[in-house]
Amino acid sequence: MSDTAAKPASVHAPLLSVRSLSVEFGSRDSAFRAVKEVSFDVMPGRTLAVVGESGSGKSVTSLAIMRLTDYTGGRIAGGEVLFRRSEQETLDLVKASDSTLREIRGNDIAMIFQEPMTSLNPVFTIGNQISETLTLHEGLNARDARLRAKELLQKVRLPDADKLLDRYPHQLSGGMRQRVMIAMALACNPKLLIADEPTTALDVTIQAQILNIIRDLQQEMGTAVIFITHDMGVVAEMADDVVVMWKGDKVEQGPVREIFAAPQHPYTRALLSAVPRLGSLKGQPLPKRTPVIVMDGGVPKQVGETHVQNTADYAKPILQVDKLTTRFDVGKTFFGRVTHRVHAVEEVSFDIYPGETLALVGESGSGKSTIGRTLQQLIEPTGGTVRFDGRDMAAMSQGERRRLRQEIQYIFQDPFASLDPRHTVGYSIAEPIIVHGLIKDRKAIDRRVQELLEQVGLQPQHAKRYPHEFSGGQRQRVCIARALASDPKLIIADESVSALDVSIQAQIVNLLMELQERRRLSYLFITHDMAVVEKISHRVAVMYLGQIVEIGTRQAVFENPQHSYTRKLLSAVPIADPQRERAETRIEGEIPSPVRPVGQEPAIHRMREVEPGHWVAIEADQLRGAA
């Protein structure tokens, strides 16, 4: 793709050349080396992906190139970063003066960060912030700067650019903000763009849009890109070359196809084996556990076994949800009258059977988390009935409702946030046992806690440690142990593996499946990640704007998607296969808001049965066609 782009004459000289770069944190005598003698080149007009999991040093490397580590407590301990500013001038950024660096930042090298909200200043309008860069580096006057800003916003395909200039960051959606960030980064036609996980915080369909924009603009402007990511799918879609980092070292480097086709380093192989691939279970009716390669002290080790997850028992549902509706009041007049409501969940119905995993898929604002929280009695429903084991939740007494909290457990997305930092994990795991009075004897509780820790793959002596002493994956294991402590029948997993590194994610998914088999657990698996859904679930429900638009067996929904939104969602997932034709289907449009004025109720979809157990919402154009 980059062959067609306009390129400077000396194509073969690298634009940026990183030579045995080392970065340290902490005081000199107890320094922690986050990046160890890493070297790579970035060619003009090409995209280099730096891949790694948390702690690999990939972000630190990108910060060090801009010398931004100076501001985060890091220190460049050695090496050089040679940047070719022009044909004649090559500069070592490690030794450059602060004033030179200020000229280069934003002008020659620009950066996009993961969180578009925190990298935009909330008290200035979008127009002001883009113009600032332009007046600073290009010396434009206010009016010209505004004109250029408008052009830039149009370039990143933001509709209504004129109006957007006067808006504030909080008035835009996440995807729009990230586009503004890209517009700002491209304001001065930089030679190099560093994108640090630019789409990680975004929904898949929005991610697909942003990736498209970056790719198109790169071709148009001939910018070189360093793309920092943990997502192998994104790498396959975006990169020309790949650098794989692990614990501060560069372990492998090469063209993207070679890395995917014939990974050399064991870590790269482990990483690739852990990536869930959409379509990998094609033709198989049941979810399947597959072994994961884990790095054990530098040596790859295969963990787990292949096992078909034949656990579901479809005789009698454990949970029946019928026309569940949850709304929140927002926006009140001065006199306290409600003017707007969030229609988070609208007449949603589904069943979950013992031993079954039902995945609830959707993007932000689809109401999937609200359903989970309503079932866990964290939110009061507005209407509808929920039956657990045949008993109506609304008709239950206080005591029965408390019992329900023992039988249904919830695992949150962020394991660190969901554990009390002031208590040991042993305390946290014991809490459900104590609260529900399951075991009275102190010693027996301790034994049970140790047993639970072992079941989730941790050591019994870990009980005495505090949450901050664990890694992310271990913490999620603690949360799972805590959920298991009260011996529940149903576990609601709310994006429980989304924040984890892929290799950890694969292990946790396997753990969940193993526990399901051993204890006949049912899962309500809430997520936005289609690839994980394919791996773990028996049935899938796709949610859009508070309603289910498609529900059916995993095989039916993935292999025969009927609703246009399901198809859109599936096509937006980046596929970890560079051989595959790069997606040209252009997804447009924001996710609409579920906030509506009082009195304007959303229309409830009518469902039709496509094949046994596979229901799809009838879409508006089909309705018209039928009439």
Place this chain on the structure above:
Amino acid sequence: MAGTQAVPSPSRRRFRSLEFALGVILTGGMCLAVLFSSVLFPDGGESMDLMARLIPPFQNPAHILGTDPLGRDVLARVIVGGKISLTVGILSVLGAVVVGTLVGLIAGYYRGIAEVLLMRFADIQLALPFILIAIMFLAILGTGVDKVIFFMIVAQWVQYARLVRGSVLALRDREFILSARAIGVGNRRIIFTHILPNVLGPIVILMTLNVANNILLESSLTFLGLGVDPLIPSWGGMLADGRTYLQSAWWVSVFPGLAIMFTVLGLNLLGDWLRDLLDPTGQTSK
């Protein structure tokens, strides 16, 4: 990722031994001396010797820290005076903390009408001038150590209530509270085992600062005739008395001043230690 390193080992952190030892020595020493003051100085620092007025310190072995304008031993009065000062300083703060924290927890956790009533009441109280309430209050109740302590609690619980309520508001929507609720933990248990330990840090800091404040406050009230019997020695009272002699006889006021300083320093060190002990993550230390 940079945030996960450089956390010192818990044992080292918890016994930042020097600070802790110093805190114990200062506070403990002061308390011991005050407890045994009646044994050490059976006269209660009251005996006057007009022949030995204003002896400078370290000159007469019978009066190591010198004597005051009435010929009373400064050392004896500092130690006896600690009785009133420490009692008032520590009890008033403890009382205010208990009341204020409870109110703050209830208002912040349950919100609704309880919060409105409690916090409006707190605002009204904050709006009234302190001295005005003091005069009203103590004029009605009369004077005495117990009344002074009671009054300080009434005047100061508001600070703690506001501080705690603010912290609780920030905490109650955190995910670990939600996850405790999801597990089925009841309100009372959430408040006392999950929220309270997480708000103690700032409370401890405010407490140690307020002890010093209240020791001085007692002397101001006494000066106004609203506090304790002015004849009973107290640190604040001695400071006030010695003020007029500051140029000719510095020791009369400097030694009670030092006593306050060392007590407060000791309490602060203990407070820091306690705060670190309560926070296993070590994120708030220093």
